[in-house]
Amino acid sequence: MQMRKASLLVLVFAVLLAAPVLAQDVPTIKLGAIITYTGPTSDVGAHYGDGIRDYFRWLQDEHGGIVDTNFGRVRVELVWTDDQYNPQTALTALRRFVSEDNIIGVITWGTGANLALMDELNRVQVPALSASFHRGLLDPPGQYNFFISTNYDNHMRVLIDYALSHHTGSQPPRIAFSVHPSPFGRSPLDAGRAYAEQLGLSVVASQELAADVLDATGQVLELRRAGAEYVFFQNVAQPVSVFLRDARRQGLRAQFLGIHYAGGEELLHLAGRNADGFITTSAIVTWDTDVPGMEFVKSLNARYHPNVAVRPPHYTQGVVTAMVLMEAVRRAVAPTGAAVKEALETIENFDVGGLAPPITFGPDRHWGADSLYLYRLDAADNRLVFLGEFSPNYE
Amino acid sequence: MQFSACGNYKTRYVDEATIFPNDTGRVFVAVLLVFLATLPFWLSPYFVFVCTLIGIFVVGAVGLNILTGSTGQISLGHSAFMGLGAYATGLLAQAGFPFWLAIPLAGAVTAAAGVLFGIPSLRVKGLYLALATLAAQVILQFGFNLFDSRGGGTAYLSVPQATLAGLVLDRERLFYYVVLFTAAVAVFAALNLFRTRVGRAFTAIRDNDRAAAAMGINVFAYKLLSFSISSFYAGVAGALWAYASGVVSAERFTLLLSVEYLAMIIVGGLGSVLGSILGATVITVLPEILRVAADSLSQVLPQATHLFLAMRFTVFGIIIVAFLIFEPQGLADRWRVIKTYFNTWPFRY
Structure with a gap:
């Protein structure tokens, strides 16, 4: 009896002594996420944010947030906020995360916010993985900005290549651009126009379509008058769905093509049969694609959002971005932003389970992939048809 | 030193118009300025940045209050003027x-633009003027967008850090002092403005513009002057904002900010300089508090994230409405009540 009591006491003491030691052994590092959950572009931004947060919730629930890195075992914590697509809010949030939470890496959303953060990121030496594929973010090369796909310009070039290779109508083909009135929307315009001229296409119009637009009749009629055969969108799904509705109403018969954030399941959901035949680029595979990594993404969504059945690629994109950042944290030699940046630059042919083309970064190469996927929206089957993996012919 | 008067001993109108009727106010302001100057030494860079933003919006709100609160000319274009200052x-x-x-x-460039867009105020007032200034907002915002698109969207104005005699005024600490200094000068200039002929003319126009004209006040000239002073303040606020954030983009200067400016002066108190300061502080800090609250609630209950994010706007709205109902005179009036209470404290009649 006495013996048992003593051993129990020893056990209790051992646990009491060990507990704080165990907890202290694992230092905490923090990563940030500045996402657009409300405001313009939040229709796709919220999916992206859910993907990032679900990944880190899974990491916490399954592994207690514990990760083995080159600088030892650490507990990873995600701090995040909603920037409302407002660059000032994003900048304030970054300053808060850097000074209050000492983050060593951050995942960001929009082009405007990222442009506003560029200087600050370089100054505080925290690498950012952005959802914006704006070419200007990587200029000059080798700074603290990264993104996982190729830039918007190349997305646009692939679309132009595709349109030209399937063209049967007039000569030269008449094309038009319709973009979001922001640095995000306008970013591929110059490159797109130059490439079109180089290929001998005729650019008949270049329009802007705001994110909160409710009627696009004016824009549609202009394109009908100009006889546009191809309309290239750089926008988010919501305004594009409005445009497609009015295009059908006004009888604008053209092939519609969009970059990454315009298309996907979201557009099919919003525009229904009006979106039939829409062609979109995507940095990420769709929900129905049969690749090894998709099972994990679906399990994440089922676990944390049991009432959401289908997600656009931007959810998967959030998960993939989080995976890439975590890979860099594992490879980093020290718990600092500069070390995570160097670690990102060592990532080569990183396999994300087929969810995206393998990701390769380098000291002067901060875009993750050279190729992208093309999909055609099929309203009858309510799914996206895979057209192939492309990279621009342009050099 | 005289800290309080136990009666009304004013013998001249000049005494009525003094900024500090006794030394209590002088001491208070001096202590406050010294206190504000120590902030960067013990606050983290994030909080210093929030204080910098407050200072910037104080300048802007004081400007709008000169126009709307004191001259009675409602303006929905204040954020566009701030944007113009930032781009300039x-x-x-x-x-x-x-x-x-x-x-x-x-500030001067913006003041010129303010005069231009103030011209309709000769003919229209009230809600009609609100629409005319809304046009200024839309036109200028369109201009910013066009400007941004010069480089095919890759163009955005990046602003280098301010330097003074070789010393870099970094955005984290030192630039705060520039903002503090500018805000202090702006506030004292506005306070003094209403002790002059010009300020009295503004008030006369607000109270009754026909009566003001009958008294020989050149209503049009003074309205334009009010527009130009108000825009100058907005331009200076925009200029400070440009330096503080390091990058100028059109997305910040939307109609929403103009409405926020109006909320600032209404919550603070129309026609009161002190009200502008209090209003700007509340409207700048409140969303930040709500954001932090929503973020931390979402960390605890991740499944209700979308609810908390949406709730922020509802709570913000409810707080503004509550202010209008319970403090219709604004925070400045509450401050006056508190001051009056302490005037005779602790020996009340």
């Missing part, structure tokens, strides 16, 4: 102008 600063800074020259120049 961006261009001037890139052209190599030092910040102490770029900030007033940006």
Whole structure:
């Protein structure tokens, strides 16, 4: 009896002594996420944010947030906020995360916010993985900005290549651009126009379509008058769905093509049969694609959002971005932003389970992939048809 | 030193118009300024940045209050004027102008634009003027967008950090002092403005413009002057904002900010300089508090994230409405009540 009591006491003491030691052994590092959950572009931004947060919730629930890195075992914590697509809010949030939470890496959303953060990121030496594929973010090369796909310009070039290779109508083909009135929307315009001229296409119009637009009749009629055969969108799904509705109403018969954030399941959901035949680029595979990594993404969504059945690629994109950042944290030699940046630059042919083309970064190469996927929206089957993996012919 | 008067001993109208009727106010303001100057030493860079933003919006709100609160000309274009100041600063800074020259120049450019868009105020007032200034907002915002698109969207104005005699005024700590100084000067200039002939003319126009004209006040000239002073303040606020954030983009200067400015002066108190300060502080800090609250609630209950994010706007709205119902005179009036209470404290009649 006495013996048992003593051993129990020893056990209790051992646990009491060990507990704080165990907890202290694992230092905490923090990563940030500045996402657009409300405001313009939040229709796709919220999916992206859910993907990032679900990944880190899974990491916490399954592994207690514990990760083995080159600088030892650490507990990873995600701090995040909603920037409302407002660059000032994003900048304030970054300053808060850097000074209050000492983050060593951050995942960001929009082009405007990222442009506003560029200087600050370089100054505080925290690498950012952005959802914006704006070419200007990587200029000059080798700074603290990264993104996982190729830039918007190349997305646009692939679309132009595709349109030209399937063209049967007039000569030269008449094309038009319709973009979001922001640095995000306008970013591929110059490159797109130059490439079109180089290929001998005729650019008949270049329009802007705001994110909160409710009627696009004016824009549609202009394109009908100009006889546009191809309309290239750089926008988010919501305004594009409005445009497609009015295009059908006004009888604008053209092939519609969009970059990454315009298309996907979201557009099919919003525009229904009006979106039939829409062609979109995507940095990420769709929900129905049969690749090894998709099972994990679906399990994440089922676990944390049991009432959401289908997600656009931007959810998967959030998960993939989080995976890439975590890979860099594992490879980093020290718990600092500069070390995570160097670690990102060592990532080569990183396999994300087929969810995206393998990701390769380098000291002067901060875009993750050279190729992208093309999909055609099929309203009858309510799914996206895979057209192939492309990279621009342009050099 | 005299800290309180136990009666009304004013013998001249000049005494009525003094900013500090006794030394209590002087001591209070001196202590407050010293306290504000110590903030960067013990606050983290994030909180210093929030204080910098408060200072910037104090300048802007004082400007709008001169126009709307004191001259009675409602303006829905204040954020566009602030944007104009920011863009002007961006261009001037890139052209190599030092910040102490770029900030007033940006203010002057904006003041000129303010006069231009103030011209309709001769013919229209009230809600009609609100629509006319809304046009200013839309036109200027469109201009910013066009400007941004010059480089095919890759163009955005990046503003270098301000330097003074070789010393870099970094955005984390030192630039705060520039904002503090500017805000203090702006506040004292506004306080003094209402002790002058010009300020009295503004008030006369607000109270009854026909009566003011009958008294020989050149209503049109003074309205335009009010527009130009108000826009100058907005331009200076925009210039400070450009330096503080390091990048100018059109997305910040939307109609929403104009409405926020109106909320600032209504919550603070129309026609009161002190009200502008209190209103700007509340409207700048409140969303930040709500954001932090929503973020931390979402960390605890991740499944209800979308609810908390949406709730922020509802709570913000409810707080504004509550202010209008329970403090219709604004925070400045509450401050006056508190002051009156302490006037005779602790020996009340």
